[in-house]
Amino acid sequence: MPKYPHIKATLKARLLAGKYREGEPIPSESQVASEFKVSRMTARRAVDELEREGYVYRVQGAGSYPTGKRFRQGVFRIRSLEELALELPDQPLPFTKVLKAGISTATPKVSDALRIAPNTAILEIIRLRGLGDLPVLLEKRFLKLEQTEALLKTDLRVESLHDTLVGTLGLSISRVEQTLETANLEHENAKLLELPIGTSAFLMKRISFFGDLPLAYTRYWVRSDRRAFVSVFEP
Amino acid sequence: MPKYPHIKATLKARLLAGKYREGEPIPSESQVASEFKVSRMTARRAVDELEREGYVYRVQGAGSYPTGKRFRQGVFRIRSLEELALELPDQPLPFTKVLKAGISTATPKVSDALRIAPNTAILEIIRLRGLGDLPVLLEKRFLKLEQTEALLKTDLRVESLHDTLVGTLGLSISRVEQTLETANLEHENAKLLELPIGTSAFLMKRISFFGDLPLAYTRYWVRSDRRAFVSVFEP
């Protein structure tokens, strides 16, 4: 039997019981190692997992502290269409329809997200993706023209355009910021997703950075009835 | 400079460029170690992170394989009210209002989630939580009576009732399953969250397991305009 799960469980139980005060460090990795008679690396592994689960945070040189605030927070993962398909009885095939791919000018929201002047020429790609003949999500993507124009020469029906940017075009994405909201679907988007106007859907916004600058801004509308977000936690 | 980020980046670039075929293992940890002239533990750390980010999956005894399917998927974390407050200019105080706490009978949906007979007596707790005087989320929680009745004697205005179950009542939660959907708010819930009827909101459903059996079923309606879900990724 591995040793670190026991150490992790013991520390977690103490944290949940409030045995470590907020603002004060929990025992150091060396102390944990001697208490449980293991090497520091093994003690560290237990604390590693507590950190990843949000129970503690670490400060180099100072110690590890109970999080308190970030306690017990759910994490959701977006599932790919392929993964969703596996769950359905008839395992429908994913499809991608390219509705638009060309040059347009930045609206205020887009120029704001990309930090460029309004009305600058940009690359705009709109895709509808789904399973079988059911639409699941609508993507509207706005990209800085100079670095990404070559995208137009690639197959835009691939699952992830992000991978094309990184793999084929060789752009190294330094950071991705994304937020998740909900939205009442407006007429055009509702029609494409085959839902009544006003239906509630996920709205995900994503900005990809190339170096310090935004490179791409994408909005995704995702049908909520397709079990796109699921998570299971084993504490 | 640490060595593992370089190894990780190199492997990731190869994966994105398609240099490793799906269904075939990437080089073993020992091979990576000799290629980059590091110990196996350092090579392993690089692969660890690739696994956590979903680029590869491992099979003990067989090897590590490119994921393909699960590629590049976003993860969202629910933020606590405290964390949200830190972002706002006036740093409003979180509040919790207990709207109901008592015994009721299970509706079909609830008995289904808890795997009990319909109309069984259960514990029902409804809370409204928010920041300053703005409501942010509504919680409706249904619990198996025998194990959780002691909850009624505790302070129900704490941030996390889950922590009370685990910490004070000493119930060990073996698993948490949660799904995230969106919903158009119905009249009563809309009124409590101070939004027009039909407004789109998050609907999170969570089932907590005690051993193999469901112990608690909770539905959360969360206002979408409060930036509850955010994630930043540094690839």
Add this chain to the structure above:
DNA sequence: GAGTGGTCTAGACCACTCG
């Protein structure tokens, strides 16, 4: 049986925090 990932050890050096 050879190779793989999973875990662990007992050390080491470093950057960092804190009084």
Add this chain to the structure above:
DNA sequence: GAGTGGTCTAGACCACTCG
């Protein structure tokens, strides 16, 4: 300067996969 977390090494033994 003492203590902390961050990284790394060179080994070791194990459970597991696969031909």
